[in-house]
Amino acid sequence: MSDRDHAADPTYAALVLGSDSFRLLVASYRDGVPLALDGEHVPLRLAASLDASGCLSQDAMRDALECVARLRERLRARPLAAVRAVATSTLRMARNAHLFLPAAQQTLGHEVQVLSGEEEALLTWLGVSGAAPEGSRPLVIGIGGGSTQFALGQGMRVTRAGSVALGTVRQALTFFGNGRIDAVSFAAAVSSARVRLADHAADYGPGARDCVYGASGTVRTLARLARENGGDGTGDPMAVCRSDLEVLGARVLEHAGGGRPLAGLGRLLPRNVAAALAILIALMEELEIGTLLETDAGLRHGLLHDLHRQRQTVAA
Secondary structure, eight states: OOHHHHHHSOEEEEEEEOSSEEEEEEEEEETTEEEEEEEEEEEOOGGGGOOTTSOOOHHHHHHHHHHHHHHHHHHTTSOOSEEEEEEOHHHHHOTTHHHHHHHHHHHHTSOEEEOOHHHHHHHHHHHHHTTSOTTOOEEEEEEOSSOEEEEEEETTEEEEEEEESOOHHHHHHHHHTTSOOOHHHHHHHHHHHHHHHGGGHHHHSGGGOSEEEEOSHHHHHHHHHHHHTTOOSSOOTTEEEHHHHHHHHHHHHHHHTTSSOOTTOTTOOHHHHHHHHHHHHHHHHHTTOSEEEEOSOOHHHHHHHHHHHHHHHHHO
């Protein structure tokens, strides 16, 4: 690509050091529309490595730095107008994050910004908003290993954003840590999540929005599992309804009890599926969400949009 082409179609990279995985997205912009050029998804499960005192293990930090070094080489493979690297809930919470982050920045060659929960929610919304119908008021939710985010807005403006320290890793350890998944523990996980989410119901309820998007790998995985295990209450391949999740919940309990295997489970741990499902059901019940729309867009896309918007503002 020539310098002239690079100036006309700027290329950006977004790197998310998340609680479940590290994700990279590289895209160029032509006429304001992103074109993905490269991407990577590395499941590291950082949140699961936190010990009882809230510190990341030495092994987890070593593996994470090795991953960052590999991703650095991907960034060097093409000319980039800008790079933005961020960290989410686990590195917000880890008591020894001050040891890991400087090493990660030195290895990557770029600053790593630790996002607040609200910033994470806002940027995720920005990444999804382009998929929403024009003039709509979409609510965007995301479930991660360490936290759950929600943001509401219209057009390109976020009107409200929030975050709760409610993630799949802690939920799995709290309610299914002994390996036992039954109706009692699952109901308790849903009930606990509803309590944590109750204060946000009024701000993000039906009267505040007209569509809801699930913008995380966790939501996409649950939607896929629901479809593969008999849930198809909407008839829309990109939507999942509450009854779909109830069917999936019954199938998870059947699988855990030694009955029919759960279709599509692969290498996923049943306790992590149960924990994520409990949070999503709690969200849909507490926020009165009947149907959730699945989307591939998310935080990485929001970071890219923000980089491009800043560049356009400077150019103007």
